[in-house]
Amino acid sequence: MALQQQQILKEEIISLKDRYGRSPCLAVIMVGTDQASQVYVRNKERVCQRIGIQSKTYLYDDIEEEALILLIQALNEDDHVDGILIEMPLPKHIKTQRVLETIDSRKDVDGFHPDNIAHLFLGEPGLRPCTPEGMMVMLDNIGYSLEGKEVVVVGRSHIVGKPVALMALNRHATVTICHSRTKNLKEVCQRADVLIVAVGKAKLITASYVKEGAVVLDVGINRDEEGKLCGDVDFEEVQKKAAYITPVPGGVGALTVTMLMKNTIEAYKMKGETSWIID
Numbered sequence: 499m500a501l502q503q504q505q506i507l508k509e510e511i512i513s514l515k516d517r518y519g520r521s522p523c524l525a526v527i528m529v530g531t532d533q534a535s536q537v538y539v540r541n542k543e544r545v546c547q548r549i550g551i552q553s554k555t556y557l558y559d560d561i562e563e564e565a566l567i568l569l570i571q572a573l574n575e576d577d578h579v580d581g582i583l584i585e586m587p588l589p590k591h592i593k594t595q596r597v598l599e600t601i602d603s604r605k606d607v608d609g610f611h612p613d614n615i616a617h618l619f620l621g622e623p624g625l626r627p628c629t630p631e632g633m634m635v636m637l638d639n640i641g642y643s644l645e646g647k648e649v650v651v652v653g654r655s656h657i658v659g660k661p662v663a664l665m666a667l668n669r670h671a672t673v674t675i676c677h678s679r680t681k682n683l684k685e686v687c688q689r690a691d692v693l694i695v696a697v698g699k700a701k702l703i704t705a706s707y708v709k710e711g712a713v714v715l716d717v718g719i720n721r722d723e724e725g726k727l728c729g730d731v732d733f734e735e736v737q738k739k740a741a742y743i744t745p746v747p748g749g750v751g752a753l754t755v756t757m758l759m760k761n762t763i764e765a766y767k768m769k770g771e772t773s774w775i776i777d
């Protein structure tokens with residue numbers, strides 16, 4: 499599904515380039531030496547290259563908060579940069595929220611700026627967080643409407659649980675959000691027509707949590723006892739009951755980067771339409 503979506507974006511970029519005279523450009527900033535993050539950054543560069551987005555990568559083993567703020571301000575002012583992404587997590591000495599709020603909300607392709615969160619809250623157009631948006635695209639792709647459905651979201655993080663719950667609500671679902679202090683998690687999950695799990699605990703959700711014929715979207719990325727990647731859902735068992743289930747790897751995660759590309763194109767188009775830059 500991710501490759502198919504990327505092909506659609508690639509074709510759109512060709513026509514946008516004809517119209518506006520340049521390709522969209524994404525700037526990615528990474529601070530630290532975390533190997534998994536380095537892999538994510540390289541993957542973003544590869545996808546950018548594949549679909550025709552220019553990428554600028556800024557890698558720092560470490561950086562002072564003020565220097566990082568200055569870099570973001572410079573990228574905000576740079577007319578040739580459409581999207582700015584900060585790879586998370588940042589080192590502890592840097593205030594993450596301050597950094598995120600420094601990004602011009604029109605270039606905030608992760609959708610974490612308070613302005614964009616407000617747009618999502620109000621159901622207005624804006625740049626949306628990538629992982630939740632990817633799940634909406636998945637449901638659209640299989641022709642599944644959330645209207646009137648019982649959606650249970652397990653996990654209440656700012657980057658996945660809360661935004662995906664709002665998106666489902668905006669699509670007229672009845673939404674329940676569960677978290678570490680939820681009582682009777684199993685009983686609540688059993689109600690779900692659509693069960694979205696974003697916790698980070700391998701195989702937390704077993705078949706007994708899942709209603710027959712439910713749609714199950716597994717966001718978790720964990721390692722099992724043998725060190726293999728796995729989700730929060732016991733895929734082998736739950737797939738026997740679910741009408742639709744996403745695997746890990748290759749499910750929700752595969753679409754996240756594609757949604758980042760989609761947001762970069764959206765940011766670029768917003769510029770073109772409002773002419774807040776002249777290229």
Ligand code: NAD
Nearest residue numbers: 629653654655658677678696697698717718719750751754
């Ligand atoms: P987080 O740690 O910020 O939040 C985890 C949430 O799970 C919290 O709200 C917590 O209350 C809840 N929780 C913890 N234990 C629980 C329990 N026993 N029962 C019910 N709820 C419980 O995590 P996050 O950033 O939202 O990420 C969640 C998982 O999704 C991680 O494995 C992460 O790696 C993965 N992730 C994947 C993608 C992707 O692109 N596929 C993107 C972001 C996160």
